[in-house]
Amino acid sequence: MILAIDPGLQKCGLAVMDGESRVLEKKVIERVRLESEVVGLVAKYRMDTIVIGGGTAAKSVQRELSRIDLYCNIVFTDEKFSTLEARRKYWREHSLRGLLRFVPTSLLPPPVPIDDYAAVVLGERYLKG
Secondary structure: OEEEEEOOOOEEEEEEEOOOOOEEEEEEEEHHHHHHHHHHHHHHHOOOEEEEEOOOOHHHHHHHHHOOOOOOEEEEEOOOOHHHHHHHHHHHHOOOOHHHHHOOHHHOOOOOOOHHHHHHHHHHHHHHO
């Protein structure tokens, strides 16, 4: 079991995944709730690894989490193009209807934050090695 985190300055995406890349839970949270959410998820799923996207806010997230006794390995993974992959994942799960079906999804921003999908992408990258 792993917890993948797409770190941001205002919000973070979280995804709990098993060793076969199945998503058990995913959500977008405000950054100020990160510590309490991580503690709750680690306790609930008894995971041993936390994967953090190595982008802008990665080091500050690591500092926040290192203050808590989580007893988890913290590893970083490359965030390059993870937002684009997350956008594709989102549109695969939420197909367009009506005339919007004819508009390329690359031209349509998702109507909701997709940080949770980005966390799934980061988790998949880590699990693939």
